[in-house]
Amino acid sequence: MGVAKLKSALSDNAWTDDPDIIAPWLVEWREKYFGNTPLMVMPETTEEVVKIVNICRDAGLKIVPQGGNTGLVGGQTPQGEILLSTRRLNRIRSVNPVTNALVAEAGVTLQNIQGAADDAKRKFPLSLASQGSCTIGGNLSTNAGGVHVVKYGTTKDLVFGVEAVLPSGQIYHGLTDLRKDNTGYDLSRLFLGAEGTLGVITAASLKLFPKPGHLQRAMVGLSSPADAMKLLEQCRQGNSLTMFEVMPLIGLELVLKHIQHQRDPFDAPYPWYALIDWEVGDEAMGLHLAETTLTSALEQNLIQDAVIAQSETQAASLLALRENMSAAQKFNGGSIKQDITIPLDHIPEFFIIADKEMEKLIPGCRPVGFGHFGDGNIHYNIAQPEGAVKEKFLSHWNEISEAVFDIVDRFGGSISAEHGIGIMKRETLARRADPGKMALLRAVKNAIDPTNMMNPRVMI
Numbered sequence: 365m366g367v368a369k370l371k372s373a374l375s376d377n378a379w380t381d382d383p384d385i386i387a388p389w390l391v392e393w394r395e396k397y398f399g400n401t402p403l404m405v406m407p408e409t410t411e412e413v414v415k416i417v418n419i420c421r422d423a424g425l426k427i428v429p430q431g432g433n434t435g436l437v438g439g440q441t442p443q444g445e446i447l448l449s450t451r452r453l454n455r456i457r458s459v460n461p462v463t464n465a466l467v468a469e470a471g472v473t474l475q476n477i478q479g480a481a482d483d484a485k486r487k488f489p490l491s492l493a494s495q496g497s498c499t500i501g502g503n504l505s506t507n508a509g510g511v512h513v514v515k516y517g518t519t520k521d522l523v524f525g526v527e528a529v530l531p532s533g534q535i536y537h538g539l540t541d542l543r544k545d546n547t548g549y550d551l552s553r554l555f556l557g558a559e560g561t562l563g564v565i566t567a568a569s570l571k572l573f574p575k576p577g578h579l580q581r582a583m584v585g586l587s588s589p590a591d592a593m594k595l596l597e598q599c600r601q602g603n604s605l606t607m608f609e610v611m612p613l614i615g616l617e618l619v620l621k622h623i624q625h626q627r628d629p630f631d632a633p634y635p636w637y638a639l640i641d642w643e644v645g646d647e648a649m650g651l652h653l654a655e656t657t658l659t660s661a662l663e664q665n666l667i668q669d670a671v672i673a674q675s676e677t678q679a680a681s682l683l684a685l686r687e688n689m690s691a692a693q694k695f696n697g698g699s700i701k702q703d704i705t706i707p708l709d710h711i712p713e714f715f716i717i718a719d720k721e722m723e724k725l726i727p728g729c730r731p732v733g734f735g736h737f738g739d740g741n742i743h744y745n746i747a748q749p750e751g752a753v754k755e756k757f758l759s760h761w762n763e764i765s766e767a768v769f770d771i772v773d774r775f776g777g778s779i780s781a782e783h784g785i786g787i788m789k790r791e792t793l794a795r796r797a798d799p800g801k802m803a804l805l806r807a808v809k810n811a812i813d814p815t816n817m818m819n820p821r822v823m824i
């Protein structure tokens with residue numbers, strides 16, 4: 365009934381029930397979640413979103429919003445709900461270099477937003493390996509992190525406000541570019557990290573930043589996470605540090621083995637590697653900063669070797685080694701993945717305890733802990749032992765996760781650093797979060813979406 369009403373109310377190119385067209389949008393990137401839906405709707409305007417929400421509400425249909433389908437916790441995969449794709453909400457509405465604000469619709473890809481900022485001689489600093497596919501609506505809804513958090517913060521820090529369609533069908537108009545506005549609750553922020561549970565974000569007003577004169581990149585070989593953290597302290601002197609990513613030897617080896625056109629920048633292997641960016645005024649300043657910082661680190665035996673990028677091409681090929689880490693792990697058999705935050709001062713201890721615990725649980729398993737160490741965010745992935753049966757190994761997902769989360773809790777970390785809760789961590793959140801926090805989350809959800817129409821199986 366409701367599905368037929370949606371079809372007749374929308375223009376022909378705003379919906380499809382063709383299984384072949386819908387199929388790619390029902391499989392999650394890591395192939396962990398598979399979905400189904402009677403209908404995919406593809407609104408082109410905010411008014412069309414309102415129409416869809418009203419019809420669904422009146423017919424008792426539930427909605428799962430989806431942007432680029434790159435989310436990693438299963439939140440964008442419908443299980444019988446209407447799939448609302450934002451990909452046709454794809455206009456940049458305005459760029460204002462005076463207020464440093466860019467207003468984009470939810471379905472614009474992150475890469476296109478970066479490009480529009482660049483055209484205006486500004487920078488939009490959010491940067492993820494999935495940026496060619498993920499959308500700003502998805503970034504806002506997951507409060508995405510990425511590689512520049514160490515300087516610019518997460519998506520939450522890069523937003524003036526949002527426009528969203530509420531489950532009631534009302535539009536919340538929050539597209540401001542005011543830096544100061546103390547007129548009650550900061551309602552736009554409710555939608556940041558809400559994972560589609562409170563409404564559909566249709567547009568956002570984003571903060572632009574000055575374009576740095578030069579980005580200086582370097583990669584170093586290291587002995588341990590402890591040395592990486594000491595190096596971090598030295599690299600962030602002077603406030604120019606923009607990226608501090610760390611990966612283990614096994615990660616680099618996987619990228620070199622499985623991803624085309626990748627080259628090892630070092631002559632010898634090292635147990636760990638760090639990839640570092642500084643934003644500075646010009647190239648000479650960048651080279652000077654990298655050389656003095658890394659020479660001093662070499663003298664202190666904090667690093668074993670260093671490569672300082674001498675060109676944009678070399679800088680890009682160094683970054684590709686890190687960005688291909690997720691893709692390369694697909695070739696490594698089963699992998700039990702955790703996206704966690706550990707307070708910076710406990711990262712070395714975390715690895716000692718967690719690696720030992722993993723070996724105790726699954727002898728021969730191979731921890732691949734990598735990621736955004738500059739902000740304490742570790743992608744602590746456990747690869748199956750060589751030659752193990754993938755399905756059998758993956759059956760240990762909950763056991764391994766709980767063991768990791770116990771250590772996370774012991775250090776006062778977070779069970780979800782940047783990917784969100786989705787359906788993957790919903791029960792874990794309910795069990796481990798502060799009861800006061802859970803009560804508030806539920807109160808907000810009930811107030812805005814009393815019939816649980818928006819992304820009903822996600823987060824709470």
Ligand SMILES: Cc1cc2nc3c(=O)[nH]c(=O)nc-3n(C[C@H](O)[C@H](O)[C@H](O)COP(=O)(O)OP(=O)(O)OC[C@H]3O[C@@H](n4cnc5c(N)ncnc54)[C@H](O)[C@@H]3O)c2cc1C
Nearest residue numbers: 431432433434435439499501502503505508509510560565
């Ligand atoms: C190779 C790779 C690398 C990645 N690297 C990072 C990284 O470094 N940092 C990081 O944080 N993440 C990373 N991710 C995860 C992912 O790219 C981010 O979570 C991204 O923000 C999701 O955007 P999306 O448009 O694909 O959202 P989707 O996957 O489509 O949706 C994600 C969630 O947001 C909701 N949603 C989407 N659009 C809207 C909307 N308009 N209104 C309301 N709700 C909406 C969905 O319902 C779902 O719950 C990576 C993923 C891949 C595949």
